[in-house]
Amino acid sequence: MMKVRVKFFANVRDIVGSDEKVVTLPVDARASALLDELVAEFPAIGEWKPHLRIAVNWEYVPPDHSLQDNDEVAIIPPVSGG
Amino acid sequence: MMKVRVKFFANVRDIVGSDEKVVTLPVDARASALLDELVAEFPAIGEWKPHLRIAVNWEYVPPDHSLQDNDEVAIIPPVSGG
Amino acid sequence: MIKIVKVKINIEEVLDSVGDPSVGGTDVFIGTTRNHSHGKAILSIEYEAYEPMASKLLDGLETEAHRRWPLKKIMIVHRVGKVEIGEASVVIAVSSIHRKEAFEACRYLIDTLKKSVPIWKKEVFADGEEWVGAQEQ
Amino acid sequence: MIKIVKVKINIEEVLDSVGDPSVGGTDVFIGTTRNHSHGKAILSIEYEAYEPMASKLLDGLETEAHRRWPLKKIMIVHRVGKVEIGEASVVIAVSSIHRKEAFEACRYLIDTLKKSVPIWKKEVFADGEEWVGAQEQ
Numbered sequence: 509m510m511k512v513r514v515k516f517f518a519n520v521r522d523i524v525g526s527d528e529k530v531v532t533l534p535v536d537a538r539a540s541a542l543l544d545e546l547v548a549e550f551p552a553i554g555e556w557k558p559h560l561r562i563a564v565n566w567e568y569v570p571p572d573h574s575l576q577d578n579d580e581v582a583i584i585p586p587v588s589g590g
Numbered sequence: 591m592m593k594v595r596v597k598f599f600a601n602v603r604d605i606v607g608s609d610e611k612v613v614t615l616p617v618d619a620r621a622s623a624l625l626d627e628l629v630a631e632f633p634a635i636g637e638w639k640p641h642l643r644i645a646v647n648w649e650y651v652p653p654d655h656s657l658q659d660n661d662e663v664a665i666i667p668p669v670s671g672g
Numbered sequence: 673m674i675k676i677v678k679v680k681i682n683i684e685e686v687l688d689s690v691g692d693p694s695v696g697g698t699d700v701f702i703g704t705t706r707n708h709s710h711g712k713a714i715l716s717i718e719y720e721a722y723e724p725m726a727s728k729l730l731d732g733l734e735t736e737a738h739r740r741w742p743l744k745k746i747m748i749v750h751r752v753g754k755v756e757i758g759e760a761s762v763v764i765a766v767s768s769i770h771r772k773e774a775f776e777a778c779r780y781l782i783d784t785l786k787k788s789v790p791i792w793k794k795e796v797f798a799d800g801e802e803w804v805g806a807q808e809q
Numbered sequence: 810m811i812k813i814v815k816v817k818i819n820i821e822e823v824l825d826s827v828g829d830p831s832v833g834g835t836d837v838f839i840g841t842t843r844n845h846s847h848g849k850a851i852l853s854i855e856y857e858a859y860e861p862m863a864s865k866l867l868d869g870l871e872t873e874a875h876r877r878w879p880l881k882k883i884m885i886v887h888r889v890g891k892v893e894i895g896e897a898s899v900v901i902a903v904s905s906i907h908r909k910e911a912f913e914a915c916r917y918l919i920d921t922l923k924k925s926v927p928i929w930k931k932e933v934f935a936d937g938e939e940w941v942g943a944q945e946q
Contacts (some may be wrong), residue, residue, distance in 0.1 A: 517722055518792035519803040559805065563790070566725040582722055582790070586805035589719065589726075589750060589791025590703050590762050590782060599859055600929035601940040641942065645927070648862035664859055664927070668942035671856065671863075671887060671928025672840050672899050672919060683824060693844035693895050699915075700837040701908065707830035758830050771838065771919060778836075779912050 510535050510577035514542065518585045520560070523552045533575060539564065540571035542581060559586050592617050592659035594624065600667045602642070605634045615657060621646065622653035624663060641668050674730035674748040676721055681749050681760045690745040690767040697771030699778040703762040705755050709804075715796045719752045719761060722790035726750070729789045733781055737766070740780070741773040748781060750791060761793075811867035811885045813858055818886050818897045827882040827904040834908030836915040840899040842892050846941075852933045856889045856898060859927035863887070866926045870918055874903070877917070878910040885918060887928060898930075 509532050516524045524546075533542060539562040547554045561568055561584040564575065568584070575581065591614050598606045606628075615624060621644040629636045643650055643666040646657065650666070657663065673689065683702070690698055705717040734746050744767040755761050764781050768774040785791075793804045810826065820839070827835055842854040871883045881904040892898050901918050905911040922928075930941045 515722065517720060517790065518794070519805075522803075563722075563725055566728045568788075582725065584722070584790050585792065585803070587786070587788065587790055588793040588804040589721070589789050590786040597859065599857060599927065600931070601942075604940070645859075645862055648865045650925075664862065666859070666927050667929065667940070669923070669925065669927055670930040670941040671858070671926050672923040684821065687820060687839070691841075691895060695841050695895075696843045698839040698841065700839065701912070702824070702835040702837065703908070704828075704832050704835065706833045706906070758828060758832075769843070771840070775838070775912065775916050782834075782908060 509533065510537075510575070512542065512575050512577070512579045512581050514546070515580065515582040517582070520553060520556065520583050520585050523550050535577075536574045538571065539569055539573045539575060539581070542575065543571070543583070546583065556585060560584065591615065592619075592657070594657050594659070594661045594663050596624065596628070597662065597664040599664070602635060602638065602665050602667050605632050617659075618656045620653065621651055621655045621657060621663070624657065625653070625665070628665070638667060642666065673746070674727060674734055676723055676726060676750050676752055678751070678753045681751055681763050683760070683763060686747050686749055686763050686765050689747045690765045692744045692767060694769060695744050695767040696769050697774045698765060698767040699771070699774040700763065700765045701778050701782045702760050703782070704760055705757050707757045709795050712797055714757065715798060716757065717755045717761070718794045718796065719750070719755060720792050720794070721750065721752045726789050726791055730785070733784055733789075737777045737781055741768065741777045743768045743773055743777055746777070746781070748785070750785075752791070810883070811864060811871055813860055813863060813887050813889055815888070815890045818888055818900050820897070820900060823884050823886055823900050823902050826884045827902045829881045829904060831906060832881050832904040833906050834911045835902060835904040836908070836911040837900065837902045838915050838919045839897050840919070841897055842894050844894045846932055849934055851894065852935060853894065854892045854898065855931045855933065856887070856892060857929050857931070858887065858889045863926050863928055867922070870921055870926075874914045874918055878905070878914045880905045880910055880914055883914070883918070885922070887922075889928070
């Protein structure tokens with residue numbers, strides 16, 4: 509197993525109730541598997557799922573990206589800066 | 591006959607040596623006739639002639655515009671504001 | 673250069689930072705917080721950034737703009753925290769020898785920032801608050 | 810609003826003049842005097858305007874921009890007289906609810922100003938001076 513640190517922002521952080529969480533996953537789990545796990549734990553995220561992007565170590569990654577031990581993963585809701 | 595006040599700017603004013611001049615013209619003379627007269631008096635304007643525009647009472651006019659007594663006519667060299 | 677700041681953005685400083693004796697044209701975009709959203713009165717706005725990633729992406733945007741256009745200097749400043757109505761949330765200044773490139777690059781930078789940089793806006797109303805999603809922009 | 814001024818342009822004042830609580834985006838173009846022209850060092854610049862006609866045409870440009878785009882406010886300030894290298898000769902600020910219109914209108918205003926408004930620039934070099942014709946821009 510491996511651990512990744514997951515960061516939450518904006519409406520997703522409000523749902524999770526915390527801005528960070530360490531999640532344990534099988535080695536080489538994909539980004540999409542992490543997201544499925546989070547939706548299972550916090551069903552209210554599900555409604556937003558089609559709009560969420562995932563970043564690993566400060567870079568956007570596709571859903572099939574393989575996570576590594578100690579990665580910093582961020583769940584990125586639709587951005588609204590500017 | 592009629593009189594118009596002619597204003598000069600930039601390189602044309604440098605050639606004429608004055609920023610204003612009253613010119614006497616036949617009634618209903620066209621803007622192009624005034625320009626021809628100025629070129630006759632100040633041949634160095636001739637070189638610029640294809641690039642000069644004429645304004646009457648603060649509006650650009652075509653060369654065949656008929657001038658009126660007391661008009662304020664301006665010889666407008668290529669502009670370079672901004 | 674890029675900055676994420678918690679205090680009011682000083683526009684004169686931003687302009688000074690892109691000044692250069694060879695510059696002929698500078699285009700500046702200033703995004704300000706509006707007092708309404710879909711007809712509802714906004715009391716204030718809060719911005720939040722995923723700062724290390726936002727800085728990295730903004731740095732990347734700056735590099736990409738320099739690659740695409742012959743520019744002199746770029747300054748991008750985004751504010752985070754509470755921003756009063758009418759204050760600037762973002763200022764982007766681009767200087768170049770000729771104006772066309774400054775306009776195009778400035779437009780590219782704000783458009784791309786809004787699509788990709790992890791910064792979020794929360795609108796505070798009299799009866800609650802709401803995170804703004806990009807799809808509602 | 811439009812202004813032709815003989816003193817240094819105050820950018821903060823220009824920005825204040827286009828501010829409005831419903832504004833979401835403001836685009837500002839700043840034209841500055843360059844230190845070189847076709848490889849020759851420029852010492853200073855002088856601008857001259859046919860003021861009543863320039864004001865009339867700038868007023869007309871402002872009206873036309875409001876007709877073409879849904880804008881909030883426009884401020885066009887052009888300086889005349891001697892302008893030092895690096896100082897602003899022209900500042901155009903356009904505010905609107907959404908940014909696209911502000912960018913387009915600002916670009917239209919500076920492009921049209923440069924083509925049609927009777928203002929002339931004289932570049933002063935170490936060995937003489939020269940009126941700049943539009944064809945050399």
